[in-house]
Amino acid sequence: MKEYLVIDGYNVIYTWPKLARLSDTSLEHARVKLVDIMASHSALSGQLIKVVFDAHQVKNITQRQEQVNGIEILYTQQGETADALIERITGDLIKLGKVYVVTSDWDEQRIIFGRGAYRMTPRELWEQVKKIRQKNMSEYSINLPTEGYLENRLNESVRDLLEKLRRKKF
Template sequence: MQEYLIVDGYNIIFAWPEFEKFKESSLDHARSKLVAILANYSPLSGQKVVVVFDAYQQKNITGKAEFIDGVEVVYTQHGETADTLIERLAGDLSKDGLVYVATSDWAEQGIIFGRGAYRITPGELRMQVNHVKQENEELWSESKPVDSYLENRLLEKVRLKLEKWRREKG
């Protein structure tokens, strides 16, 4: 069964300490950093990730969606809130699989539960992202480069024979 993670982008940006320095100065940079974090998380977790950013008060925004490194990034249309879009997505995607919504918005939580989705808090998402990242780092740090050398995987008698041939030629 496919799993989906819908992320309330600005909600996470304003909740995670990683974005503290970007909140006032550069929301563009904060958005890019969040998408990069989730692009690393998505293939390791197996979840398809959709990040929703609110363009409710932005004029000349007709709503757009793009894929950035495997993460679907959606900007709402003028006059549409991120909550409304997230609620609609939760209902639509829950027909195809398990849906999690990362938000701390209490009003939204009741609606997404009614649409068949599960809520995770920004703190829980942060813990999951860090846990998956740590697991991956441990997995790759366990193997040593010499483990992949062919000579270390050969039978001892074959390795000795090849070594003898090499010395005779040199």
């Protein structure tokens, strides 16, 4: 069964401290960083990710979407909130698999529960991202064959003593 992650982009940006600090200087940079983090997460977790950004206060804009590194990025149209678009997307995706909606907006969480989706707070998403990164690092870290040798874990004086014993130089 496919797993989908629908993310309220600005909600996550303003919740994660690093991205919030980044957004103080460049909101565009914070958006790019979030998408980059989610692209890595998608590759490691297998989840299909959609990030929704609210553009309802921007004049004369229509809804648009783009693909960046396997992540679908959606911008709302003028007059439409990210919450409304997330609700619509969730209703469509629930037929295809398990859907998690990442938002800290309580009203939005109640609505998506009614649609059959699961909620995830931005903090829970960050914990999941860290956990999957750590698991990946431990599974795919390269160990040299000699790292497991007993002699490499022994104290030098014990090693010398064993070498003398091996050569019978007591």
